[in-house]
Amino acid sequence: MKKKTIFRGAAVSFLLVTMVLVTTAFVDKYHYVDKKLQAIEAVLKDYYVGDIDEQKLEEGIYKGFVAGVGDAYTNYYTSDEYASFKEKSSGMYAGIGIQMTLQTYDNSIEVTEVFEGSPAEKAGIKPKDRIIKAAGKRVTGDEFEILPTLVKGTPGTTVDITVYRPSEEKNYDFTIERASVASPTVYFRMLDNEVGYIQIKQFEAVTYDQFKVALDKLKKEKAKGLVLDLRDNPGGLLNIVEQIADELVPEGIIVSTKDKQGKGSEYYADGKYTDIPMVVLINGNSASASEVLAGALKDYSRAELIGTTTFGKGVVQTIIPLSDGSAIKLTTSQYFTPSGVCIQGIGIAPDYEVKLSTEKILKGRELTDTEDDQLQTAIKVVKEKLK
Numbered sequence: 001m002k003k004k005t006i007f008r009g010a011a012v013s014f015l016l017v018t019m020v021l022v023t024t025a026f027v028d029k030y031h032y033v034d035k036k037l038q039a040i041e042a043v044l045k046d047y048y049v050g051d052i053d054e055q056k057l058e059e060g061i062y063k064g065f066v067a068g069v070g071d072a073y074t075n076y077y078t079s080d081e082y083a084s085f086k087e088k089s090s091g092m093y094a095g096i097g098i099q100m101t102l103q104t105y106d107n108s109i110e111v112t113e114v115f116e117g118s119p120a121e122k123a124g125i126k127p128k129d130r131i132i133k134a135a136g137k138r139v140t141g142d143e144f145e146i147l148p149t150l151v152k153g154t155p156g157t158t159v160d161i162t163v164y165r166p167s168e169e170k171n172y173d174f175t176i177e178r179a180s181v182a183s184p185t186v187y188f189r190m191l192d193n194e195v196g197y198i199q200i201k202q203f204e205a206v207t208y209d210q211f212k213v214a215l216d217k218l219k220k221e222k223a224k225g226l227v228l229d230l231r232d233n234p235g236g237l238l239n240i241v242e243q244i245a246d247e248l249v250p251e252g253i254i255v256s257t258k259d260k261q262g263k264g265s266e267y268y269a270d271g272k273y274t275d276i277p278m279v280v281l282i283n284g285n286s287a288s289a290s291e292v293l294a295g296a297l298k299d300y301s302r303a304e305l306i307g308t309t310t311f312g313k314g315v316v317q318t319i320i321p322l323s324d325g326s327a328i329k330l331t332t333s334q335y336f337t338p339s340g341v342c343i344q345g346i347g348i349a350p351d352y353e354v355k356l357s358t359e360k361i362l363k364g365r366e367l368t369d370t371e372d373d374q375l376q377t378a379i380k381v382v383k384e385k386l387k
Helices: 024-047 054-067 079-090 119-123 147-151 207-220 238-246 289-299 358-366 373-386
Strands: 075-077 092-095 098-103 108-114 130-134 158-165 170-177 179-182 186-190 195-200 225-229 252-259 264-269 278-282 303-307 315-321 327-336
Touching: 024 054, 054 075, 075 079, 079 092, 079 315, 079 327, 108 119, 119 170, 130 147, 147 158, 186 207, 195 207, 195 373, 207 238, 225 373, 238 252, 238 264, 238 289, 252 289, 278 289, 278 373, 289 303, 303 373
Parallel strands: 195 225, 225 278, 278 303
Antiparallel strands: 075 327, 092 179, 098 108, 108 130, 130 158, 158 170, 186 195, 252 264, 252 327, 315 327
């Protein structure tokens, strides 16, 4: 009997969907690859001591093939990974509206944020609660990766959650109805009676609308100056950052791109913008789309940059979906600031370099405004602009 193999033809299955012309050399090459994969499979089945997940082996072929490009931003997504990516990029999901973290010192799962207006907030869950049971399953830090799958579900359905509240040393049981929840990507407040503050955590599909709400509310609160915080913002959707930049810079190029063939695209601001005096906070984790915004604001002299040099990601990725629900994300172009600079591997230097001590960085969310040297410098600079 002929030995069954999961790899036969795997290396070329998706290529056959779109291939029009195949040379003899191409066929020979992939025939060799297919034969080698069969040989590797035989060795694994004959000698590997553990269980083998054939689906993971197959997905590993595609991941390894794409990884061979050698670009950290070019990746293969399984169908589950691609679905998760699309959900995260949309900024919307069906759940209860919390963010969680794994506390390694006691292997517990702590609620770090409860979204405003979310089912979790309405039910009474609070930050610092520890989730100890979800959907009938007791959970510890060991279940951190699977907990979101227990909590998420179809809007209108319910999930039972039990939390331990350290401040009261008590357990609380909740039955929470799931709903469509928008992830908060923008936070804002007045720092004093003159200066407003907007923090953008990431550029997702919901971010522009959240930014507009923030900007409009700060205007109503009579903000005369603005601190825009892009620290630790890893980037996101290019079209969303273009919309936000359009609200803040005068008429002209926001960003331009150039692809493999040298073909370029330019994205313009229409000139209808808010001319509020402002400064921007940046650091080494400000990357990609956040650098697009920081670069445009700097090049148009709309804002001084305060903090440390940005990450230096000056390339754009495109998602190519495949027929089985999987996808390839690949680098397809470089981008350039309005002044024509590609910041790949270089980053954008601040106008005022201000570093935070390691001790202060480790404080994270617990860092107060008065302890935040970068924020204090930003307030000082923006107030000078108001004189």
